[in-house]
Structures are given as C-alpha cells and as structure tokens.
Amino acid sequence: MTDPILSVRDLAIAYRTGRKESVTAVSGVDLDLYEGQSLALVGESGCGKTTLGLGLLRLLPGLGEITSGSLTYRRKDGTRADLLKMKKEQLRRFRWGEAAMVFQGAMNAFNPVIKIGDHFADTLRDHAENGKRWTKAAVEARAGELLETVRLDPDRVLQSYPHELSGGMKQRALIALAIALDPQVLVLDEPTTALDLLTQRSIVQQLHELRKKFGFTMVFITHDLGLAAELADRVATMYAGRIIETGSARDIFYTPKHPYTAGLINAVMPVKGERPALESIPGYPPSLKAMPDGCAFNPRCAFATEECKRERVPLELLAERPLAMGHSVACVHHDQVRLQRKQKENANV
Amino acid sequence: MSDAPLLRLRALEQVFDTKKGPVAAVGGVDLEVKAGKVLCLVGESGCGKTTTARAAAGITRPTAGAVEFRGKSLTDMTPGEKTAYRRAVQYIHQDPYAALNPTRTVASTLTAGLKRHGLVKNRTEARAKAAELLTLVDLTPPESYLDSYPHQLSGGQRQRVNVARSLAMNPELLICDESTSMLDVSIRVSLLNTLGRLRDDLDVGFLFITHDLAVAKYFAWDGEIAVMYLGKVVEHGPTPEVIGNPQHPYTKALIGAVCEPDPDLARANRSSEQLRSAEIPSLTDLPAGCAFHPRCPAFEPGVCDSTEPALEGTGAAGGRRRVACHIVARDQRRESVQHAQSRDDRTLVLDPNKSPGAAWSA
Incomplete structure (x- = not known):
C-alpha cells in the first residue's frame, strides 16, 4: 500500500515550566512512516527524541503537550484516525491494539509487585475487543506463545515477579507484552540501553525475527548509532528538537549531508578494522531555553555562514525514492559535507 | 624512565560475604599498569571490573593477594607513604552527576584537595591553580566555569571538572571507572582525546574500565586489554591483538556482538555465532571447571567442565598475550x-x- 501508516505534520511539543512559561522540546516535525518499515530516531541527549517518541502515542507526561501539528494513523481496518482529536477512551483503545510502546529502562517498566503472567492477563483483558472473554487458559496460551517467540520459558517467566528476571529477560518479556495485541506500530525507546553487550545482541536478533514474523512497523529511539545501523531501514537525525536529516540507513551512514550527522558518524568508534583518528564536534548542544537564531547547529558548525545565523532552512529533498526512502536534509551547505573516513571501504573487507 | 610497573595486582581476590554465601567478585587477578600506559578492563556487568578498580584504588581491602604501588604493597605502607599513594592515584567515577557535590562551586571542588594536601599557599594561588586545571581539560575560558555550580554544567562539562579535580593532585595513575559511558558520542571522543593527551604529555598511567569495546580499542590502542568474566581475567594482551585476533571464545563472542555503525557490515554480520545460553551464571553458584562453559560455543564435555583453565601465555606478542581456555x-x-x-x-x-x-x- 502506498499511503503511510503514520503521518506526522508540523508537530510541536512543549513542556510547561511555569505558569506562563514553557520550553519547546520538539518543533516542525514532518514524518511519514510506511508499513513494515523500521525507522531510527537518533540524536544526543536532550535533542527531543524521547519526547517525539512519546508524542507519537500521545503519552507525554503531565507537563508536556502537543502544541501544534497533526498525527494521523491508518487503522488496521483501513480507516484514518486523527490521534489529536481522539477522546480519552478512544485513545485508550487505540494504544496497544494499534500502536504500542516499549518504554526506556526495562528494569522499571513492570510493576514490581505483580507477576509477569498477571501483566499479560491485565493487558489482554483490559483491551479485549467487544466483550471477548479472556479466560485464564486463554491468557496463558497467548502469553506462552508470545514468550516463546522471544525465547523465554513461559512456565517459569509467567510465575515470576519482575525482580526474579535478569535485565535481558525483562526486556524480552516487555517486548512480548507490547506486541500482545498485535499492534501495527511499535515504538521502542532505547531498547538495548543499560543491557550487556551479549544481551543487546540477542535483543537485536529477536527484534529482527519478530519483525519478520509479525511484520509490524517499528520506530525506535536510540543514541547508539550502531543499533541504528543494525536495525533501521530509515534513520532520522534530530538536533535541538528538529529532524535535520532523514534518509535510508545507507544514506545516513555513508553519505550524510548535514554537518551534524557527519560529525556524529565521524565520532563513532568502530571495533573492527583499523583505529581511525576521531574528531569530536566542538562545543555543546544548545539549551532549549536559549536556542540560537537561524540554524540551531550554527555555533558548532564548521560550514556556518552569515546566512545560517539569520535563517533556518526546512528539510529539502535531495533524492526521491519510493516509500519515503528519500534523502532529505536541512542545511544550505549540504553539498560541502563529506565524511572524513570512507566507511564503504571498511564495509567490503 | 624505568619499565617497572606503577601498579601491580598480585593474585587479587575479593570475596564478599552475603546471605547467600560468599561471593567471589574477583577471583585471582594478576595485572600491571605502567607509567604512561593504558590497561583497559573490559567485560559485562558483574564481572568484577569495578571491584578490581576499587581494590587498586585502596577503597576496599582485598581478601587475598596484594595491590602494589611502585613495588610496595599497600598493607606495608607507612602512613606517609599511604598519603603519597592516595595523592598519586586518583579515581574518576562513572556518573558525572553524582560525583560532584551540588552545593560547591567548581572552584571550591577543585581547590579542596589542594588545600587539604597543602599544595597551595593561599586562596589566590588556589584559584589560579584551579583555573589552570580547567584549561588543561579544555574548559576555557576558566573564568566562566570557576564560579558555576554543577547543575549549571552539562554532563560532559561535569565529567571534565571531575577529571580536573583528579589532576589537581598531579596523579601518576588515573583509575577511570566507566568515565565516558554516560556521555554522548561527540562529547565522549573529545574527553577521550583529552585523557589521551594527559597520558602522552604527563605520562599518567591509566586503569581504564569500560564495557564498550570500541572505547577500549580507541583509548588503549597502544596499551593492553584484559577481558574479565565472572571475576577472572580470561584474555589479556596488547589491544590491537586482542581486538583484531581474539582467542578466547568469550572475547570472540563479545567482539561479534558489537553493533557496528555500518549498515552493510551489520547485514553481513547477522549470522554470527550463537552462544549456548544468554544468561550469565550467578557468582554464588559458579559452574565447575571453566566458568564460561555453559555458554561457550566451543564447549567440550569432560574437558571444559572438569578443571579450571589457567591464564597462560600463548607465545604470541612477545609473551604478552595470555588466554585462559582449555581448547585454545x-x-x-x-x-x-x-x-x-x-x-x-x-x-x-x-x-x-x-x-x-x-x-x-x-
């Protein structure tokens, strides 16, 4: 199908900081997500990636609110749903059944005094469609099936309290729980952060397998560019609350066009191959309360000119490809940006 | 410059008593750090990296074995020598947010140690020294940071203040416990470059702890890496050798598990070897023989589960390469x-x- 499963237009999210004050954490976000795609939102701390991820499901904490824009989903039955116009009850039905979220920090996402099995039972019963009865046996069958797909032993895990499981097991159980109602879209916030290397690898492999099996569309938020390279079809780089570049994973990693994206890629340390001399991006990200005029990256950018200090350019499409796999960048000097080292050469070794 | 090690850990053991019985967090570690060199300890959580570092810093007293600084065991030191050791060895913690006192300004944090050890005569001198330290860690101009409180600084800036504080004592050895893991990529590289300059210019030795192999490779390229698993070193050698040609199945698994920032490479890597089990055994109930055998893809019954392999030289890299594996x-x-x-x-x-x-x- 050619129309996107999720369309975001000009989305802005702000956090109230006082009676009449607020800071804008995300602004001007346009995003189209197509069925079966996996999109990575990458960026450094404070760039707004988690805020955007939460915003996609209207799950913002108390002080956060969507101040403008639109969020349109295509439901399983093909109808369109405007998330911003939904009432509380509609929203509750929409979440988990149509789009689900795996929160950051698997350690704390479960209720510590409720067994894993009861988490499944609660979820399935609470979101049951049109009076469907979830008996104990039905819950166990469904939960068991889900846990087995993430290679956990249902007999043990369903009877366990969260603290009885290791971090990796909790993360896998959490992913299984998130897909319990067969959502079309799964948003994962830092799915492998705080897990050990070998556990990270098994989560990555499981996500590959789950996507193959269930075919859900995936948005994941990460600061780990390695994870993005591993899991994403498409990558969107965020800086100071805006998406500044988006493209296929190969676009972003081999031919980044925004100086910030190139800077990030240049700063990532590879484990295989030679040890390259790496360069950091000078300076620090701006505070949300004191955004520079023009392009937010201009104070740290080697290419910045007077023009960059005056105005900010929108995302410009460089290469159009089907299914929104086009490469877009928000930088006037994009034709000057080059990676320092050629990653392509490493890739072929 | 002599080649004698700055820090030597001899058969270091640290056993903690718990309700579930004794936990051998570190079970016999022999390692050395030389001046101006880096020794990187890598491994997953719970493998004993931090416990080793804390014993090396004299924060905990090992239950067996010895920590020697410049050839002298910590337990044999006179109080005067102990003070000198405490000054010469500085510790940089993982969490830059928790490591600074929130009620002290940067200048106050930086000068506390100087005053305590009588390294400065008066306040003016202390402030000048603090400014100098900030310049050393690239927080310039220092005047704009001296009177800041930690909450006014970003994570990267705070970690630089931590580094500056440790440098105030003119240390010979810096123990960095995951000091860069909470920083963003771009900031991490610049801090590592700063630390590398200190190593080269001031001849500071490093015991550098990280779970991130890429960081270990980047920072310890001219130094050594020791891979730890459940309290023991399983592989040790010059960094390029260990990373480029790992021998121990555990090291191989770790390197194979890294997500490389390269989509084509990641795709090619997808069929990498699987471990037999994803779970790390408990320290209270260690497997018999080689502790890695329940997960090891090279496991051979009767060999790996009977006796514990010793960390032996492989003959490669001029005898500096050691591996603890029966099969290897x-x-x-x-x-x-x-x-x-x-x-x-x-x-x-x-x-x-x-x-x-x-x-x-x-």
Missing part, C-alpha cells in the same frame, strides 16, 4: 607440535646427520 591451549600445543614436526622434516632434508629429536626439545 590444546590447539596451541597441537600447532606447536606440528610446527616442530614440520621443522623436523626440514632439518632432515637439510641436515640428515642431525638428530631428529633435537627440534622437539626446542
């Missing part, structure tokens, strides 16, 4: 026998009079 050791022996035999054959051809047994003893 056996292959090594076979190889050297084959090598000796092939040498034997050659000797026979070249010099038929020479005894063929000679090469065996070589």
Whole structure:
C-alpha cells in the first residue's frame, strides 16, 4: 500500500515550566512512516527524541503537550484516525491494539509487585475487543506463545515477579507484552540501553525475527548509532528538537549531508578494522531555553555562514525514492559535507 | 624512565560475604599498569571490573593477594607513604552527576584537595591553580566555569571538572571507572582525546574500565586489554591483538556482538555465532571447571567442565598475550607440535646427520 501508516505534520511539543512559561522540546516535525518499515530516531541527549517518541502515542507526561501539528494513523481496518482529536477512551483503545510502546529502562517498566503472567492477563483483558472473554487458559496460551517467540520459558517467566528476571529477560518479556495485541506500530525507546553487550545482541536478533514474523512497523529511539545501523531501514537525525536529516540507513551512514550527522558518524568508534583518528564536534548542544537564531547547529558548525545565523532552512529533498526512502536534509551547505573516513571501504573487507 | 610497573595486582581476590554465601567478585587477578600506559578492563556487568578498580584504588581491602604501588604493597605502607599513594592515584567515577557535590562551586571542588594536601599557599594561588586545571581539560575560558555550580554544567562539562579535580593532585595513575559511558558520542571522543593527551604529555598511567569495546580499542590502542568474566581475567594482551585476533571464545563472542555503525557490515554480520545460553551464571553458584562453559560455543564435555583453565601465555606478542581456555591451549600445543614436526622434516632434508629429536626439545 502506498499511503503511510503514520503521518506526522508540523508537530510541536512543549513542556510547561511555569505558569506562563514553557520550553519547546520538539518543533516542525514532518514524518511519514510506511508499513513494515523500521525507522531510527537518533540524536544526543536532550535533542527531543524521547519526547517525539512519546508524542507519537500521545503519552507525554503531565507537563508536556502537543502544541501544534497533526498525527494521523491508518487503522488496521483501513480507516484514518486523527490521534489529536481522539477522546480519552478512544485513545485508550487505540494504544496497544494499534500502536504500542516499549518504554526506556526495562528494569522499571513492570510493576514490581505483580507477576509477569498477571501483566499479560491485565493487558489482554483490559483491551479485549467487544466483550471477548479472556479466560485464564486463554491468557496463558497467548502469553506462552508470545514468550516463546522471544525465547523465554513461559512456565517459569509467567510465575515470576519482575525482580526474579535478569535485565535481558525483562526486556524480552516487555517486548512480548507490547506486541500482545498485535499492534501495527511499535515504538521502542532505547531498547538495548543499560543491557550487556551479549544481551543487546540477542535483543537485536529477536527484534529482527519478530519483525519478520509479525511484520509490524517499528520506530525506535536510540543514541547508539550502531543499533541504528543494525536495525533501521530509515534513520532520522534530530538536533535541538528538529529532524535535520532523514534518509535510508545507507544514506545516513555513508553519505550524510548535514554537518551534524557527519560529525556524529565521524565520532563513532568502530571495533573492527583499523583505529581511525576521531574528531569530536566542538562545543555543546544548545539549551532549549536559549536556542540560537537561524540554524540551531550554527555555533558548532564548521560550514556556518552569515546566512545560517539569520535563517533556518526546512528539510529539502535531495533524492526521491519510493516509500519515503528519500534523502532529505536541512542545511544550505549540504553539498560541502563529506565524511572524513570512507566507511564503504571498511564495509567490503 | 624505568619499565617497572606503577601498579601491580598480585593474585587479587575479593570475596564478599552475603546471605547467600560468599561471593567471589574477583577471583585471582594478576595485572600491571605502567607509567604512561593504558590497561583497559573490559567485560559485562558483574564481572568484577569495578571491584578490581576499587581494590587498586585502596577503597576496599582485598581478601587475598596484594595491590602494589611502585613495588610496595599497600598493607606495608607507612602512613606517609599511604598519603603519597592516595595523592598519586586518583579515581574518576562513572556518573558525572553524582560525583560532584551540588552545593560547591567548581572552584571550591577543585581547590579542596589542594588545600587539604597543602599544595597551595593561599586562596589566590588556589584559584589560579584551579583555573589552570580547567584549561588543561579544555574548559576555557576558566573564568566562566570557576564560579558555576554543577547543575549549571552539562554532563560532559561535569565529567571534565571531575577529571580536573583528579589532576589537581598531579596523579601518576588515573583509575577511570566507566568515565565516558554516560556521555554522548561527540562529547565522549573529545574527553577521550583529552585523557589521551594527559597520558602522552604527563605520562599518567591509566586503569581504564569500560564495557564498550570500541572505547577500549580507541583509548588503549597502544596499551593492553584484559577481558574479565565472572571475576577472572580470561584474555589479556596488547589491544590491537586482542581486538583484531581474539582467542578466547568469550572475547570472540563479545567482539561479534558489537553493533557496528555500518549498515552493510551489520547485514553481513547477522549470522554470527550463537552462544549456548544468554544468561550469565550467578557468582554464588559458579559452574565447575571453566566458568564460561555453559555458554561457550566451543564447549567440550569432560574437558571444559572438569578443571579450571589457567591464564597462560600463548607465545604470541612477545609473551604478552595470555588466554585462559582449555581448547585454545590444546590447539596451541597441537600447532606447536606440528610446527616442530614440520621443522623436523626440514632439518632432515637439510641436515640428515642431525638428530631428529633435537627440534622437539626446542
């Protein structure tokens, strides 16, 4: 199908900081997500990636609110749903059944005094469609099936309290729980952060397998560019609350066009191959309360000119490809940006 | 400069008593750090990296074995020597947010140690020294940071203040416990570059702890890496060797598990070898024999689960390469026998009079 499963237009999210004050954490976000795609939102701390991820499901904490824009989903039955116009009850039905979220920090996402099995039972019963009865046996069958797909032993895990499981097991159980109602879209916030290397690898492999099996569309938020390279079809780089570049994973990693994206890629340390001399991006990200005029990256950018200090350019499409796999960048000097080292050469070794 | 190690850990053991019985967090570690060199400890959580570092810093007293600084065991030091040791060895913590006192300004944090150890005469001098330290860690101009409180700084800036504080004592050894893991990529590289400059210019030795192999490779390229698993070192050697040609199945698994920032490479890597189990055994109930055997893809019954492998030299890299694995050791022996035999054959051809047994003893 050619129309996107999720369309975001000009989305802005702000956090109230006082009676009449607020800071804008995300602004001007346009995003189209197509069925079966996996999109990575990458960026450094404070760039707004988690805020955007939460915003996609209207799950913002108390002080956060969507101040403008639109969020349109295509439901399983093909109808369109405007998330911003939904009432509380509609929203509750929409979440988990149509789009689900795996929160950051698997350690704390479960209720510590409720067994894993009861988490499944609660979820399935609470979101049951049109009076469907979830008996104990039905819950166990469904939960068991889900846990087995993430290679956990249902007999043990369903009877366990969260603290009885290791971090990796909790993360896998959490992913299984998130897909319990067969959502079309799964948003994962830092799915492998705080897990050990070998556990990270098994989560990555499981996500590959789950996507193959269930075919859900995936948005994941990460600061780990390695994870993005591993899991994403498409990558969107965020800086100071805006998406500044988006493209296929190969676009972003081999031919980044925004100086910030190139800077990030240049700063990532590879484990295989030679040890390259790496360069950091000078300076620090701006505070949300004191955004520079023009392009937010201009104070740290080697290419910045007077023009960059005056105005900010929108995302410009460089290469159009089907299914929104086009490469877009928000930088006037994009034709000057080059990676320092050629990653392509490493890739072929 | 002498080649004697700055820090030597001799058969270091740290056993904690818990309700579930004794936990050997570190079970016999022998390692050395030389001046101006980096020793990187890598491994997963719970492998004993931090416990080793804390013992090396004199924060905990090891239950067996010894920590020696410049050839002298910590337990034999006079109070004066102990003070000198405490000054010479500085610790940089993982969490830059928790490591600074929120009620002290940067200047106050930086000068506290200087005053305590009598390294400055008066306040003006202390402030000048603090400014100098900030310049050293690239927080310039120092005037704009001296009177800041930690909450006014970003994570990267705070970690630089931590580094500056440790440098105030003119340390000979810095112990960095995951000091860069909470920082963003771009900030991490610049802090590592700063630390690298200190190592090269001031000849500071580093005991550098990280779970991130890429960071270990980047920072310890001219130094050494020791891979720890459940309280023991399983592989140790020069960084390029360990990363480029890992021998121990655990090291191989770790390197294979890294997500490389390269989509094509990641795609090619997808079919990498699987471990037999994803779960780390508990320290209170360690498996018999090699602690890695329940997860090891090279596991051989009867060999790996009977006796514990020793950390033995492999003969590579001038004897600086050590691996604790029965299978690697056996292959090594076979190889050297084959090598000796092939040498034997050659000797026979070249010099038929020479005894063929000679090469065996070589």
